Structures are given as structure tokens and as C-alpha cells.
Amino acid sequence: MELLAFGKTGWGDELFYATLMTIAVSITAMFVGFFFALIFTPLKLSKYKTLNLVGNFYTTVIRGVPELLVIYLFFFGGSGAIMYVASIFGYYEYIEINAFITGSMAIGIISGAYSTEVFRGAIQSIDKGQFEAAKVLGINKFGQFYKIILPQMLRLAIPNLSNVWQITLKDTSLISVTGLVEIMRQSYIAAGSTRDPLFFYSFAAVLYLFLTYVSMKLINKLEVKYSRGY
């Protein structure tokens, strides 16, 4: 137990901050994913074949390629791409992107592909009459989406989004390969310095179980909130 003590003698505080980092990366990635889903869901539902193709390309490629490969692409290619863009604007210095940003972008794009599918499914399962009724009532496009479609869609999407959240949370363990100090990386460091990998990796597993358990409980509450009236 002294291995987990807070302060200089143990790894308790380090693992605590690493857990916070995992939560921060997961939440950021989830929001990056929502942003991508917001762009690609309309593309997938569009009437135009070309736009469909773009949307389908995104979700198919990201869901068909291992997460680790996407992370390597961002890790090795991220700063190169940014420097290329910067060079167009006449900036030639070396730019290094923070591991947090690379990680949450990579995981965000992955979780965005799953979120896109969830939103698409949810919108498609809303009754057509709802769209028509909103139109007939003369509600503008903005109001139609935010006041009529979105609340109904969220109710349908939350159970599946909770799956996406679980996937995202577990995927953050993979960005430990980029050196970002989250649970997995911290356990790796601790295991290396104390030569006690069994204990630290098992503890990491417990931390992840704790996170998934707590988030499940919270999401269940949300689910109840959004399905009131049904």
C-alpha cells in the first residue's frame, strides 16, 4: 500500500493526476468527436450522392482502421502537417504540438466517426411527421432543429452515446504511446521504476473500471432525465 502513498514516497498523487488527465483527454476527445459528428452527420443524411460519399468515407475509414494506426499518423504526421501549413504563411520555425492536443484530436476523430453513426441512426428513427409538423407551424430551420429534433434525438442517442463514451475512455489508454502522462503512461513509469508491473497495471485496470462504472451511473441519470414523458 505504501506504493500508493501520496507525496514523494509513493505514486498516489501521480496516479491521481494521471486519472484527471485521462478524464480531461476523454472529455476533450468526446467534444472534438461531437464537432466532427456535427459536420459529417448532415453529409451522410444529405440528398446529394457526393456528400454522402464524403460522409461514408470518413466513418468507414476511421471505423475500419485500428485506433493505434490513427494515433501514429497524428503523432508522427501532426507537427509535419502544421509546419507545412505554417510554411505557406511564411513561418519556417520548428513547431511542436503538445501531446494533449495530438492525443485528443486523434481520439476525437475516432470517437467522431462513432458519434456520427449514432446521430445518423437517431435522426433517421425520428418520425417524419415531426419534421413536417415543425415546418407547418412555421418554425424556422434553426428552431426546428434545436427545439424539435434535437431533444427527441438526444433521448434516442444517449444509450448509444454512452457506448461511444466507453470506447473513447478506453481508447485514451492508447495515447500513452505518444508520451502523454495519463493512467497507462503513469503506470508504465511507476512499473518501470519500482519493478512492480503486476501491481501497477492491475491498479490501472481498477482505475479504468472505476471510471467506466461511475460514468455509467451518471449517464443512466441523464437517460432518465431525457426520457421523462415517455
Next chain:
Amino acid sequence: MDFDLMITSLPKLLGATVVTLKLLSASLFLGLFLGLFFAILRLNKNIFINKFAYGYSYIFRGTPLLVQIFIIYFGLGQIEYLRTTFLWAILKEPYWCAIIAFTLNTGAYTSEILRSAFQTIKPGIVEAGKSLGISNKIIFYKIQIPIAIRQSLPAYGNEIILMMKGTSLASTVTLMDLTGVAKYIISTTFKPIEVFIVAGGIYLFMTFIIHNVIKYLEKKYSFQQ
């Protein structure tokens, strides 16, 4: 775009695909039996057996696959006793450690898929079997299992694809699978985009094949509603 690199790296990456496919097929094969075993335990009425099977699937579905591989590969070697047994011959090889981790992981997901498939079988089917005088054992093996397998095909197809992506984690325990070789080429040439296109293309091709095989099987074994 460096097309020469893409062409020269293709044979290396295809060679590594063999490792990926070996890992995938071994862990899916073993995982299917493990999953079936735990699905049957889940349906058991004894609360302890039931909870044990639930705990197994909960733990393996609630933690990242990376943690599971690391515990097995780095962690288990620490137990002195294990080093003296015959198991050590298996556990010191990263290849077998990866297969054990993948098997346990896919077993957990498969057990959930099969359990829900068993639970959706209409009781009337089992009753019909009983009234025909078929023994419980034969009802289970010849009636319930085939129906459950058909029910779980779509979900199991997803699991195969997820597992295929999961095998990429073997590269973290020094195995040179498709992702491992891709990472090696990227880190020596610093051409991430080219390598990503080739390696990603191979993965997508495998996803495409799996997807279509499952679709074909679903059609073949679809029963008339």
C-alpha cells in the same frame, strides 16, 4: 506523395499482415469457445456461477485491451511461482501473451453476444422440442445453439472487426504485426501519410472481406420470419 515508398513498403506490410491474421484467427477461435462457455454460465441459475461469469465479462469489457496485454505480458512474469511451472514457456513469449489477452477480451464480448442471443430464443421453441420427446442435452446442442449462432451473427461480425483492430496492440509488446511494421517504417522514413494509406488500406480490405462474409452468412442462414 512518395509513391516509391508506398510500393517498396507494400511487401513488408503484407508480410506483417500474416502475423495479424494469425493472431486474429487464433484468438477468435479460442475466444468463441470461451465466450460460449461463459454465456452458458451466465444462463445458470446458481447465483455464484452467474455472478462469476458476469464479473469476468464486466472486468474485461470495462478495461482497455492495452491494460490487459500489459498485465499478462509484463505483470504475470513477476510472479516467481509461475516461472517454475510449464506455463512460463508460454508466458515468456509475447506472441502467446497477446493471444491470451485477445482471447480473454473477445471471450468477454462474445459471451455477452451469445447470452443475449440465447435469451431472445422464444420459449416455445424449447417447449416444442420437449414435447417431441427430445432430451434436454440435444435440445441445447441441436436447437438452441444453432439458433443462437444465427441470432448473434451481425453482432459477432462487429466483434470480429473490433478484434481485428485490437490485434494492432500486439505491436506494443514487441510483435511485428501490421501496425508494428507500419510504425517501424514511419519512424525510419518519417513519411506517416504514405505508410498510413498502405497499411490502412490493408486493414480496410480485411474489414471489407469480413463484412461481406458475415453478410453472406446472414443471408444463407436467415430463417423465414
